[in-house]
Amino acid sequence: MLSKNAEVAQVLEEIGLLLDIEGKDRFRPLAYHRGARAIKSLGEDVVEVARRNELTKIPGIGKGLAKIITNYIETGQVPKLDELRTRVPIKVMELMAIRGVGPRTVKLMYDKLGITDLESLERAASDGSLSQLPGLGDRSVKQILQGIELVRQGLERTLLADALIEAEKIVSALRALPSVRQIEVAGSARRRRETVGDLDILVNASDTETIMGTFVGLESVAEVLARGTTKSSVRLTSNLQIDLRVIPAESFGAGLQYFTGSVDHNVKLRSIAQKMGLKLNEYGLFRGEEKVEGREERAIYESFGMTWVPPELREDRGEIEAAQDGTLPDLITPDAVRGDLHTHTDQSDGRNTIEEMIDAAQEREYEYFCISDHTKSLTIANGMDEERLEARINEIDRLNESGRWKMRILKGAEVDILQDGELDISDDLLSRLDIVTASIHSRMNDSKRVMTERVCHALENKFVHILGHPTGRLLLKRPPFEIDLSAVFEVARKNNVIMELNAHPQRLDLNAGNLRSAVRAGLRIAVNTDAHSVAELDNMTFGIYQARRGWLTKDDIINTHTLKKLLRLIKK
DNA sequence: GCCGTTTTCGGCCCGACTGTTTTCAGTCG
Ligand SMILES: Nc1nc2c(ncn2[C@H]2C[C@H](O)[C@@H](COP(=O)(O)OP(=O)(O)OP(=O)(O)O)O2)c(=O)[nH]1
Ligand SMILES: [Mg+2]
Ligand SMILES: [Mg+2]
Ligand SMILES: [Zn+2]
Numbered sequence: 001m002l003s004k005n006a007e008v009a010q011v012l013e014e015i016g017l018l019l020d021i022e023g024k025d026r027f028r029p030l031a032y033h034r035g036a037r038a039i040k041s042l043g044e045d046v047v048e049v050a051r052r053n054e055l056t057k058i059p060g061i062g063k064g065l066a067k068i069i070t071n072y073i074e075t076g077q078v079p080k081l082d083e084l085r086t087r088v089p090i091k092v093m094e095l096m097a098i099r100g101v102g103p104r105t106v107k108l109m110y111d112k113l114g115i116t117d118l119e120s121l122e123r124a125a126s127d128g129s130l131s132q133l134p135g136l137g138d139r140s141v142k143q144i145l146q147g148i149e150l151v152r153q154g155l156e157r158t159l160l161a162d163a164l165i166e167a168e169k170i171v172s173a174l175r176a177l178p179s180v181r182q183i184e185v186a187g188s189a190r191r192r193r194e195t196v197g198d199l200d201i202l203v204n205a206s207d208t209e210t211i212m213g214t215f216v217g218l219e220s221v222a223e224v225l226a227r228g229t230t231k232s233s234v235r236l237t238s239n240l241q242i243d244l245r246v247i248p249a250e251s252f253g254a255g256l257q258y259f260t261g262s263v264d265h266n267v268k269l270r271s272i273a274q275k276m277g278l279k280l281n282e283y284g285l286f287r288g289e290e291k292v293e294g295r296e297e298r299a300i301y302e303s304f305g306m307t308w309v310p311p312e313l314r315e316d317r318g319e320i321e322a323a324q325d326g327t328l329p330d331l332i333t334p335d336a337v338r339g340d341l342h343t344h345t346d347q348s349d350g351r352n353t354i355e356e357m358i359d360a361a362q363e364r365e366y367e368y369f370c371i372s373d374h375t376k377s378l379t380i381a382n383g384m385d386e387e388r389l390e391a392r393i394n395e396i397d398r399l400n401e402s403g404r405w406k407m408r409i410l411k412g413a414e415v416d417i418l419q420d421g422e423l424d425i426s427d428d429l430l431s432r433l434d435i436v437t438a439s440i441h442s443r444m445n446d447s448k449r450v451m452t453e454r455v456c457h458a459l460e461n462k463f464v465h466i467l468g469h470p471t472g473r474l475l476l477k478r479p480p481f482e483i484d485l486s487a488v489f490e491v492a493r494k495n496n497v498i499m500e501l502n503a504h505p506q507r508l509d510l511n512a513g514n515l516r517s518a519v520r521a522g523l524r525i526a527v528n529t530d531a532h533s534v535a536e537l538d539n540m541t542f543g544i545y546q547a548r549r550g551w552l553t554k555d556d557i558i559n560t561h562t563l564k565k566l567l568r569l570i571k572k
Numbered sequence: 573g574c575c576g577t578t579t580t581c582g583g584c585c586c587g588a589c590t591g592t593t594t595t596c597a598g599t600c601g
Contacts, residue, residue, distance in 0.1 A: 034574080
């Protein structure tokens with residue numbers, strides 16, 4: 001099951017690959033690849049963007065690609081792709097997914113041996129015919145056979161949260177080496193993308209030999225993909241790929257800039273350098289032979305008359321222009337958070353008691369903390385009925401009165417939005433809560449129109465403060481349900497409802513693109529952990545990462561405000 | 573196909589590693 005964005009990206013990707021293979025034009029396929037990347041990292045429903053007629057506002061999408069996308073959304077058809085597939089009947093997506101196999105190899109294999117898919121390639125590799133092709137020796141064939149297996153296993157991306165744990169292990173192993181002066185995680189992990197394709201690690205060191213040796217010799221390494229003097233790659237037993245780049249001190253800033261990406265951000269920056277008669281690469285910024293900058297990443301941006309761009313924004317979505325104008329946002333930082341407005345206890349499906357959760361919140365020096373267990377229709381989560389909710393309200397009153405905690409404990413609930421958009425708890429009881437979060441937990445496959453009406457209706461309930469995980473996505477598992485977010489935003493604005501940024505590493509919902517649109521639509525955001533245990537309170541960090549990717553500032557986020565201001569802002 | 577304080581035409585980022593190759597094309601970052 002794919003989201004529309006993923007479908008559209010795949011269409012563009014496949015056209016790009018087929019054009020690559022035809023080899024007629026070097027640059028046209030690049031445009032399709034760039035378009036595919038742009039849609040993949042859009043972080044907003046492409047259907048919505050198309051409906052607003054704003055596809056060509058996306059960098060890399062022009063009239064041509066916009067037409068293909070619109071047509072695909074409206075009819076499900078892509079004549080250009082059908083035509084290409086007829087001319088070049090190759091399953092490019094699966095063949096080119098093999099490491100080491102690119103367009104030239106696919107074309108050669110097709111022309112000489114009629115290879116069109118993994119199966120026919122495997123046969124040719126096994127019966128010896130493949131190694132007869134020019135440029136393909138026994139080593140290549142062996143690598144291809146291994147590659148076929150990996151493709152069949154299905155290469156998934158990895159959740160940022162999981163990847164960062166793995167990164168820390170590798171970083172600490174390498175940091176222990178005496179010749180290592182600096183070491184940084186770069187790539188999409190440094191940009192805090194919610195999922196990463198691999199880990200990219202940059203080292204500043206004098207002695208590259210020992211570094212590379214240690215790196216490829218790490219216990220978790222399953223396969224060494226490349227080993228050079230400045231760059232090596234391995235695949236771990238977990239199948240996660242790690243790229244290591246070693247760069248000398250005087251180039252470390254340029255190396256970090258390069259290795260952080262994104263590709264499109266890099267290409268744009270390098271083009272700007274070019275136009276200024278300069279050259280930017282991972283070793284520095286050069287005027288002719290002379291290195292102008294390189295040690296400090298910041299100085300490279302400043303050389304272009306830009307302010308330093310926070311890695312989370314480096315996606316070529318307007319950040320370069322904003323850096324030139326000096327109008328980059330002052331992004332939210334973790335220390336600005338004053339409380340968590342969505343947490344669970346063992347009253348519903350949480351693991352810890354209410355007191356354990358409050359103690360943990362106190363340790364995090366919060367000023368307020370909302371307990372918001374599930375309500376009755378979520379039976380699978382042991383949701384509370386009115387009676388239990390009322391008892392909970394009284395309990396929190398007593399806890400606040402006890403004076404055991406400096407922090408204010410807010411009375412909340414995560415109330416289920418029913419099939420008809422009504423809530424499963426009476427207004428009477430809702431009125432006694434400080435914070436009401438309304439969430440969809442059922443019937444997520446209903447049509448877009450139904451889902452939109454359902455959510456909008458719930459937001460019109462005058463006791464609802466926050467819409468919980470507004471699109472219901474589960475990363476690597478379930479795409480967002482279909483919903484017209486612009487309509488939701490409009491109703492939310494009218495009714496003073498806040499959008500949640502659910503900080504669970506598998507949700508991060510709203511995502512970056514939608515956060516940006518929500519704020520543009522005049523809404524505020526609550527960054528909430530939805531913690532089901534004490535440990536999960538630390539997921540706030542991932543929420544802040546995503547908020548930064550959504551260009552959010554402190555003021556956009558409701559739980560950076562003091563208790564007093566918070567309560568005033570949520571008032572209907 | 574995209575895009576614009578050097579252009580609406582004519583450019584399009586730049587470098588490392590591998591294999592099989594006699595000097596580099598292909599692939600990947
Ligand atoms: N200038 C330039 N830099 C590139 C290119 N490809 C990759 N890079 C840089 C920017 C990337 O962020 C960085 C790491 O490459 P990756 O392929 O791992 O991409 P990234 O980490 O951004 O995304 P990922 O989550 O791994 O798919 O290397 C390129 O074609 N040109
Ligand atoms: Mg990467
Ligand atoms: Mg990489
Ligand atoms: Zn919840």
